[in-house]
Amino acid sequence: MSNYHFNAIEAKWQKYWAEHKTFHAENNSEKPKYYVLDMFPYPSGAGLHVGHPLGYIASDIYARYKRHQGFNVLHPQGYDSFGLPAEQYAIQTDQHPRKTTEENIARYREQLDKIGFSFDWSREVRTSDPDYYKWTQWIFMQLFESWYDKASDKARPIEELRAIFSEKGSGEVQAACDTGVRSFTAEEWKSFSEATQQKELLKYRLTYLAETEVNWCPELGTVLANDEIVNGVSERGGYPVVRKRMKQWSMRITAYAQRLLDGLESIDWPQPLKDSQTNWIGRSKGATVTFRVKDHNESIEVFTTRPDTIYGVSFMTLAPEHELVPKITTEDQKQAVQDYIEATSKRSERERMADVKTITGVFTGAYAEHPFSGEAIPVWIGDYVLAGYGTGAVMSVPCGDQRDYDFAKHFAIPIPNIFKDVDISEEAYSDKEHTIITNSDFLDGLSYAEATQRVIEALEKKGAGEGKINYRLRDAVFSRQRYWGEPFPVYYKDGLPQLIEEKHLPLTLPEVEKYLPTEDGEPPLGRAEVWAWDENAGAVVSNDRIDHKTVFPLELNTMPGWAGSSCYMFRYMDPENNHVLVSQQAMEYWENVDLYVGGSEHATGHLLYSRFWVKFLYDRGVLPVAEPFKKLINQGMILGESAFVYRIEGKNTFISKGKYSGEEIQPIHADVSFVNLQNELDIESFKAWRPEFADAIFITEEDGSFKVAREVEKMSKSKYNVVNPDDICSQYGADTLRMYEMFLGPLEQAKPWNTAGITGVHGFLKKLWKLYHSSSNDTFFVSEEQATKENLKTLHKTIKKVREDIENFSFNTSVSTFMIAVNELTAQKCTSREILEPLLILISPYAPHIAEELWEKLGHSKSISTASFPKFEPSHLVESTKEYPISFNGKMRFTLELPLDLSKDAIEAAVMSHERTAHYLEGRSPKKVIIVPGKIVNIVG
Secondary structure (H helix, E strand, O other): OOOOOHHHHHHHHHHHHHHHOOOOOOOOOOOOEEEEEEOOOOOOOOOOOOOOHHHHHHHHHHHHHHHHOOOEEEOOOOEOOOOHHHHHHHHHHOOOHHHHHHHHHHHHHHHHHHOOOOOOHHHOOEOOOHHHHHHHHHHHHHHHOEEEEOOOOEEEEHHHHHHHHHHHOOOOOOEEOOOOOOOOOHHHHHHOOHHHHHHHHHOOEOEEEEEEEEEEEOOOOEEEOHHHEEOOEEOOOOOEOEEEEEEEEEEOHHHHHHHHHHHHHHOEOOHHHHHHHHHHHOEEEEEEEEEEEOOOOOEEEEEEOOHHHHHHOOEEEEOOOOOOHHHHOOHHHHHHHHHHHHHHOOOOHHHHHHOOOOOOOEEEEEEEEOOOOOOEEEEEEOOOOOOOOOOOEEEEOOOOOHHHHHHHHHOOOOOOOOEOOOOOOOOOOOOOOOOOEOOOHHHOOOOHHHHHHHHHHHHHHHOOEEEEEEEOOOOEEOOEOOOOOOEOOEEEEOOEEEEOOHHHOOOOOOOOOOOOOOOOOOOHHHHOOOOEEEOOOOEEEOHHHOOOOOEEEEOOOEOOOOOOOOOHHHHOOOOOOOOOOOOHHHHHHHOOEEEEEEOHHHOOOHHHHHHHHHHHHHHOOOOOOOOOEEEEEEOOOEEEEEEEEEEEOOOOEEEOHHHOOOOOEEEEEEOHHHEOOOOEEOHHHHHHHOHHHOOOEEEOOOOOOOEOEEEEEEOOHHHOOOOOHHHHHHHOOHHHHHHHHHHOOOOOOOEEOOHHHHHHHHHHHHHHHHHOEOOOOOOEOOEOOOOOHHHHHHHHHHHHHHHHHHHOOOHHHHHHHHHHHHHHHHHOOOOEHHHHHHHHHHHOOOOHHHHHHHHHHOOOOOOHHHOOOOOOOHHHHOOOEEEEEEEEOOEEEEEEEEEOOOOHHHHHHHHHOOHHHHHHHOOOOOOEEEEEOOOEEEEEO
């Protein structure tokens, strides 16, 4: 038989696709569009392991399927190529991060091409390419030049706000803005200096400078997002992280909180992912309450979802970072408060939120005044209150909140009972939402709902608060103290930020001698010698020319990693356009992403920020859609099967798993490349792996082999369980890899990789190949003879199942269906083109290389990707005959296949004339013949 030379076949078709631009998508097409996108990869130095392509394979199957259905499919790929890992490597090796990033990209491209993806590489984007990040800078500028009008519920140009201030002052403006903005008339606004006006406008802009609490990592010299911190240390390097206040660029995402919630109703995303965003945004209804601080001209504002419990307040708790803490702390409490603040700064927000058991706090010595009773309420600080959530202060009601109760009990603070017939105890604590209020003056005897309304009315009348909807979502810090990121198109004049003109974009990264922060703590761009802006020349010039008249210092921070990934899906539509982010024609055709595939870990980062930016650009008329992704699929994780060798405690002696009999042992990860499919360790390779193992003793099995233990874990370099897809492609082929990854289990679930199981899928592909070749003379052979009924039944049940599976993203069951189909057709000795040609189209999204090769052998000159998906004909699955069980006195004796359209008389005649009927009747005449058409025949003797 002509052998299945998969390596040669796959190289041939990968070259063909590249040369013929087979998967190039047109922006002008009469075909309907379909846009399939993967979350683009960060190109790390480690390259891809077999877990990475899982989502790419799934999206590629779907993209190929939609092409077969007649769609013009956009399926691009690129690289999220800014980031901290490249910068850290640059610091360690003194290489420019651009160099290592480009090397890593070349490696990724080589690996991706080997797997046979149908990407339109002509549209590739890289976030670190100035031609790309020009548009990230441009979007930042649009945000800077916009404000959010609550009255129209959309973003508007900042110049329109200027005009409102000039005509009417600030009195009628309803804006998402900083707290404590001043009120002024039109005349007062006009009297302000330009600098004062700019300072006021900065409080309204959608991207703005502000003092914020951040996660500062001294070792990395940068601010970290919450998701970059694990157990209080940086995910990258494991360095300590502290909380500190810094002037940062922030994005006013909170302006879009309700629209981000509402938009979830219009998109087809997994419910757990929607729930993550809903919880992260955290909408809650309640009231703001203002407590005056005794003996100070200060007040504490809190937000509470339970205003009905206001008479249960027995203390107040401020976040340690709250701005009032140093102002109201008494002299005798200053040292204790200062020590507590310093200790708290070493704990991340995530750690503080998660730690519900540890109770810590310090009394400030100050008291607040109850807005109704006038009672003095002690003011404490505690790290369970966060400065960035709500107002950074809570009115603590220990009889209505478990954490407040624990705090009060720990510090012996009185716990008043305001709920009728409820004992105050840890055991009795429960949700008292529907309990009658008592011991609460004018609220006595009221239910939760009645008391809530009464309190809000009383607060508003007294000027001590109001009803309010609050969100847990906070504005996004947008500054990073790093080198390898998008520079801000900002310079500073008299300390105020100014935008460089749009025509001068992109503002590209300068060269620096080191990629570390400066000795006095400035970001790495502080080391650049040519990093000043000449207003007159519209160019970057040497720092020594800064005169604060025409030449000014540029921003030293860079943008965070999520900046480049928040709008890349639209740049793919028109990546060569130097004039606009994306042309109107391209936008109107492609609209947004029809199918997005990626990990659920991005739920509250990339996916939330991307939705925010798209809604903003929609408001400003840049984009025609308000959501970036119509449908989203989360792929699960492929887990690694780690290998462990057992080392006897205190000795350099290793014992084979089969010889282990209870000794004290230390399991040590072994590189899986040293272990064969029988779980036998290559001892010599293991000894050469590390110097300390070179002289080790190995207690082996009776046959001399050394067996390892296996355990399923996350696939990672640190566990030495990474499987390189290049090795799988080389040994078994990319088509085998693609089908096996789909065969492992449902797309959205985690599943373990087992290289031993791949041979079954490879065997199937060889069997498929054999189906198209003559067994007599080892040559390609497909006949023109008419397909049999059985052939057509096999084909059409396969068409039906595969189409349903792809549309439901049940790719694993499709692979099983293919295996059944090939087995049946082989048993039927099918050689008919009528069957084997459409079968290839069905398989081609999964195994495109072998499908292309056999398609060409069938005489086609164009790629199989241009062929139409086979149509399912239900008639081929409708049974025309029935195999009747023939029973005698209720006992089935034989079966008889008869046409389904026979009448009862015809069925009886056929049965009675059969020789086996005569045998069982033994010459007797039946008393009765019972016939149920299409089911049974029973002869009663």
